[in-house]
Amino acid sequence: AQTVTQSQPEMSVQEAETVTLSCTYDTSESDYYLFWYKQPPSRQMILVIRQEAYKQQNATENRFSVNFQKAAKSFSLKISDSQLGDAAMYFCAYRVHRESGGGADGLTFGKGTHLIIQP
Amino acid sequence: DARVTQTPRHKVTEMGQEVTMRCQPILGHNTVFWYRQTMMQGLELLAYFRNRAPLDDSGMPKDRFSAEMPDATLATLKIQPSEPRDSAVYFCASGLVGTFYEQYFGPGTRLTVT
Numbered sequence: 001a002q003t004v005t006q007s008q009p010e011m012s013v014q015e016a017e018t019v020t021l022s023c024t025y026d027t028s029e030s031d032y033y034l035f036w037y038k039q040p041p042s043r044q045m046i047l048v049i050r051q052e053a054y055k056q057q058n059a060t061e062n063r064f065s066v067n068f069q070k071a072a073k074s075f076s077l078k079i080s081d082s083q084l085g086d087a088a089m090y091f092c093a094y095r096v097h098r099e100s101g102g103g104a105d106g107l108t109f110g111k112g113t114h115l116i117i118q119p
Numbered sequence: 120d121a122r123v124t125q126t127p128r129h130k131v132t133e134m135g136q137e138v139t140m141r142c143q144p145i146l147g148h149n150t151v152f153w154y155r156q157t158m159m160q161g162l163e164l165l166a167y168f169r170n171r172a173p174l175d176d177s178g179m180p181k182d183r184f185s186a187e188m189p190d191a192t193l194a195t196l197k198i199q200p201s202e203p204r205d206s207a208v209y210f211c212a213s214g215l216v217g218t219f220y221e222q223y224f225g226p227g228t229r230l231t232v233t
Binding site (some may be wrong): 042043044045046047050091105106107108109110111112 | 152154156161162163164167175178208210212221222224226227229
């Protein structure tokens with residue numbers, strides 16, 4: 001079974017600084033996707049960034065970027081120029097990719113990291 | 120702006136009562152997921168459907184939970200009888216196989232069983 005581990009229950013960063021959230025995962029699959037979701041107090045799950053395992057290039061979305069280390073099964077999220085609106089729970093998630101059998105499964109989530117932005 | 124909708128947003132009920140949660144997936148999406156979020160367990164996959172057919176419900180307690188898709192625009196999750204340990208936020212998400220297949224989440228139903 002796949003597992004996703006987020007070892008930092010809570011992180012704090014000063015506004016405008018950079019913060020990195022850690023995520024490791026365990027899988028025997030070779031083809032999969034990794035995601036970071038943001039959950040603000042409204043509890044809406046918002047996709048922040050995604051990474052296909054077959055791509056070596058790290059994904060970036062504006063101030064958000066990932067450091068994907070496939071061999072180490074590590075997938076960290078870097079938030080640059082932190083803003084007050086970034087304060088939320090951040091969840092790392094994994095999904096296997098299958099060409100047959102429908103092509104998609106449910107997400108496996110980590111326990112989350114609570115990100116606090118200090119003004 | 121296409122969104123997944125869920126009703127009700129909040130539900131308080133007494134132990135032993137039946138609870139029905141509803142989800143309207145994004146029009147055209149062919150896969151629907153149910154997740155549960157608790158403080159202790161985090162986010163867990165309960166079940167999912169593709170083209171209205173159940174594909175996996177291994178995460179769901181079978182004795183009291185049931186999930187259905189009566190039509191392409193409605194998914195339901197029922198708990199009968201409800202128990203205090205069922206208190207959680209229940210999320211529905213939808214997606215479209217064949218594309219990159221992002222999952223779009225609804226706002227969740229916060230269930231409290233007293």
